[in-house]
Amino acid sequence: MARILVVDDQHLIRSGIVTLLRTVEGLGPVVEASDGVEAVAAAREHHPDLILMDIKMPRLSGLAAAERILALGLDPAPRIVVLTTFDDDEFVYAALRAGCSGFLLKDMPPQQLLSAVTATLSADLLVAPAHVRRLIERHVVHQQQSRAETDSTSMLTGREVEVLGFVAKGLANEEIAEHMCVSESTVKTHLHRLMTKLDLHSRAQAVVFAYESGIVQVGGRPMRPDTPGA
Known part of the structure; x- marks a missing residue:
């Protein structure tokens, strides 16, 4: 079963996502962290298959945390999807460049979030290839x-x-x-x-x-x- 780590400094958002994921049959344990520093420690301890992580957090940003987590050399490496309130190409490009598999908007409907999580666990690219190409170009x-x-x-x-x-x-x-x-x-x-x-x-x-x-x-x-x- 897939292990998931949810990282967000806003307690209500984090707990809401965690609660939603824990209702899904077939998913493994869902762990949470409140900032990038905690995320790195949690990834080292729990070896998650998927990490949903906010971009902007105190102490250590989501992008910096993603780079540190991927540098841990976990096998298999976790797939990291950044959570953001901004549909901003700059953030998305930086996330892809750091090694993330895609991004999700925090205000997306719950069912859409669950579908995205399932898609990310079964594939390696959450953002549509055509969108990625346009963004990168x-x-x-x-x-x-x-x-x-x-x-x-x-x-x-x-x-x-x-x-x-x-x-x-x-x-x-x-x-x-x-x-x-x-x-x-x-x-x-x-x-x-x-x-x-x-x-x-x-x-x-x-x-x-x-x-x-x-x-x-x-x-x-x-x-x-x-x-x-x-």
Whole structure:
């Protein structure tokens, strides 16, 4: 059963979400924390599968806490979804860049929140791929690096670069397998290896990297790998 950690400095919001989640059959224990510092400690102790965390909190922000939690090296790494009262691209982009899987608005209806939690536990990307691409393209256009300036891309094989390009374009593993004429398990292997090499913690973070490194050009297509790779 999935273990969930809810983090928010506002007691009423936090307790409301915790109470709602505890009514769902099939979910495991739901733990709570009131700020980023407590969140890091709770993640270390309880190894949650999913963390719902407010962005703006005293002592340590949600984004800073997310980075520290992902740096703990928990296996498997928790999926982190940020909670916010702002439908603000700046917050969402920062969250994806930090390795979070998506974001939720605090004022969303309870049933919609439960559906989002279920979706996040079964997938690795809560924000729709098309929305992610539009969001990233708006931010990356001012900071995209060339591949020559990004040493980390040289660690990837040609096949891994190709997979990353397809992921950045919003394709699911099954669709990538069809394009590459390989099995879905092979795609998953390439994806796992490239994320390990690049120290990426979520599919969304991989999309951000693909654009910022220049593997995918803003408004363009995935770059073809320079050399073939296994």
